[in-house]
Amino acid sequence: MEEVLINPKAGFYINRDVFGAEGDFITSPEVSQMFGEMVGVWVMCLWEQMGQPDRINLVELGPGRGTLMADLLRGASKFEKFTKSLNVHMVEVSPALKKIQKITLKCNNEDSADTNLDESIATTLNGTPVSWHSTLDEVPTGLPTIIIAHEFFDALPVHQFQKASRGWCEKMIDVAEDSKFRVVLSPQPTPATLYLLKRCKWANTEDLTKLKHVEVCPKAMDLTQTIAKRISSDGGGALIIDYGLDGIVSDSLQAIRKHKFVDMLDDPGSADLSAYVDFPAIRHSAEEVSEDVCVYGPITQSRFLGNLGINFRVEALLQNCTEEQAESLRTGYWRLVGDGEVPFWEGPDEQTPIGMGSRYLAMAIVNKKQGPPVPFQ
Ligand SMILES: C[S@@+](CC[C@H](N)C(=O)[O-])C[C@H]1O[C@@H](n2cnc3c(N)ncnc32)[C@H](O)[C@@H]1O
Known part of the structure; x- marks a missing residue:
């Protein structure tokens, strides 16, 4: 999964813009x-x-x-004391997306997109310094830190296990005689079973006995521990928003190309692979590594946005816009908080009912010194 998404030569994210109607899928910030x-x-x-x-x-x-x-910085621009405090750090592996981010954040000087991305550049949106890194570990420590991860954890590679008569075996990818990829079951438990055992330790036995498939994301557990350690030493907090479950994930790995589900083994690198985020695993990983952090949620995206005041924001924006803009604001609002039956990625078509409001969950990990964050109290 990691190779398919971020292989430096052919990874799905590496060379192109995959978002929006012309791309493969749409995300909340683009809505x-x-x-x-x-x-x-x-x-x-x-x-x-x-x-x-x-x-x-x-x-x-x-x-x-x-x-x-960009929307965060624009929206906060009137709060000068806040915006002056910011050092923005973008953690991104894709060179193509780094260039697009630089343009979106108006960090492109005259000679624009090819400027060295390792140095911090002031955005002309409000003068905030912005720098780019490939991993969280590269972001300098020592300052209070706020981390945002929107649809990031769902891109981290998962292991899948299936209960067979010989015990829990791992699903693996094999090359068949016709040179096509196929899914096979490991003949015996694999080393990754250790992660399965760790995840099961946090689950209740009744849930586990019902399951024939379990999905585990060790990278999500490791990343959560890196985040929790940083927040406990530097202060601050993290906000994780993603589609996922407040329980063990069974079998969610999926491939999406041009807004349609496709076979994940068909032409790897040409479709997005993603998996549901296992929020309890994030909670336990954070709590396991530090006593100085508290974990809140998950709560639904609609509750998160609603309690932060999106209704007031949409009303305010509607006061001062054209009819066309009003239509797009209303559609966007309902996409973010609505509860449609049809998955949102089934089409860029504006009429498609979508359900990002309950499908997406928000969780916060914060340093205990600060107390419960809004709107998780
Ligand atoms: C599903 S997209 C979400 C993009 C954005 N947050 C949004 O909501 O529109 C996943 C993002 O994570 C980046 N990414 C995926 N795997 C990564 C990794 N291992 N390290 C750093 N960035 C990664 C991708 O290039 C892409 O920018």
């Missing part, structure tokens, strides 16, 4: 500016709870086109 603005409200409230520090690191993991961060 409406209100998403980034509401995340901005969350970040600002946490910054207040942290005692309005003069300098903080604001980190985004997997920023896609950079739209969320």
Whole structure:
């Protein structure tokens, strides 16, 4: 899964823009500016709870086109003390997306997109310094830190296990005689079974006995521990929003190309692979590594956005716009908080009912010093 997504030569994310109607799928920040603005409200409230520090690191993991961060910075531009405190760090592996992010954040000087991305560049949106990194470990420590991960954890590679008569075996990818990929079951338990056992330790036995398939994401557990350690030493918090479950994940790995589900073994690298996020595994991983952090949620995206005031924001924006803009604001609003029956990725068609409001969940990991973050109290 990792090779398919981020292989430096042929990975799905590496060479192109995969978002929006022309791409393969659409995400909340691309649906409406209100998403980034509401995340901005969350970040600002946490910054207040942290005692309005003069300098903080604001980190985004997997920023896609950079739209969320641009909307956050634009939305917060009137709050000068807050925006002046920010050092923005974008954690992105894809060179193509880094270039797009730089343009979205207006960090492109005249000679634009080819400028060295390792140095921090002030965005002309409000002067905030922005720098790019390939991993969270590269982001400098020592400042209070707020981390945003929107649809990042779902891109991390999972292991899948199936209960066979010989015990839990791992699903593996094999090459068949006709040179096509196929899924096979390991003849015996594999080393990754250790992660399965760890995950099962946190599950209740009744749930486990019912399951024939279990999906585990060791990278999500490791990343959560890196996040929790950083928050416990530097202060601050993290916001994770993704589609997932508040329980063990059974069999969710999926491939999407041009807004349609496809076979994940068909032409790897040409379709997005993603899996449901196992939120309890995130909670336990954070709690296991530090006593100084508290985990809140998950709550649904509609509750998260609703309690942060998206209704007031949409009303305010509707006061001052054209009829066309009003239509797009209303559609965007319902896409973000609505509860449609049809999965949102089935089409870019504006009429498609979508259900991002309950399908997506929000979780926060914060340093205990700050107390419960809004709107998780
Ligand atoms: C599903 S997209 C989400 C993009 C964006 N957050 C949004 O909501 O529009 C996943 C993002 O994570 C990046 N990414 C995926 N795997 C990564 C990894 N292992 N390290 C760093 N970035 C990664 C991708 O390039 C992409 O920017």
